[in-house]
Amino acid sequence: MNRFTSFPVMPESPTCQEGCGVKNSSSHCRLAISFSNNQIKKFEPNPFRDLRCLQTLDLSYNDIKGDVLRPLLFDEEFVSLTEHTLFSTQGLRVLDQLDLTENELTYFSEHIFGDLIKLRDLRLRGNYIKGFHDNAFYKDSPLLNLDLTNNRLQDIPYPAINKLMKLRTLDLSENPIQKAVVVVVLVVAAVVVVAAAAAAVVVVVVVVLVVVVVVIVVVVVAVA
DSSP: OOOOSEEOOOOOOTTOOSSOSSTTGGGOOOOEEEOOSSOOOEEOSSTTTTOTTOOEEEOOSSOOBGGGTGGGBOOTTTSOTTOOOSBOSSSOTTOOEEEOOSSBOOEEOTTTTTTOTTOOEEEOTTSOOOEEOTTSSOTTOOOOEEEOOSSOOSSOOHHHHTTOTTOOEEEOTTSTHHHHHHHHHHHHHHHHHHHHHHHHHHHHHHHHHHHHHHHHHHHHHHHO
């Protein structure tokens, strides 16, 4: 079976009308594209620039690495090289679901999801992700579901995730985070034990001082 190793520029259907959406899917716009289970390693510049109606993009089970993600929707003719956004304003403005399961991604840089202003479902299961830039997501992102199962996260990327105010589902299972959490729990437990022991010592000292004071008072009264 032939497998794609490079992702081509995808043209829109010539019969696609200007105002697209689910309701007018009969206009033959491309609403979903899947290149799953290929060997894609590179992309032509801005290959989705004409797909203004695309809602679902499945690129799972490929060989996509972080260093080739930038050209995915990056049109150097329109976007400055100083910008770090992955998705330019060209195309995919109504993309709802992006599946990058089982690729070779390791890190997501600042504003990498660019103008995906409708993205609600992001699937990153089974990559090698070790972290996110604090501003990988925009603050007003509509993202609802984020699947990070089976990656290499050692810490929960709080600064990036905290910007996802509408997030409902976050799956971090099968990451080495648990080890770090165990260490934190043990440290906290040790601190609590030490604090409790210290508190107990303080209580004992206070009791002894009180007893000493009482004895002194009794002696003074007796002598008087």
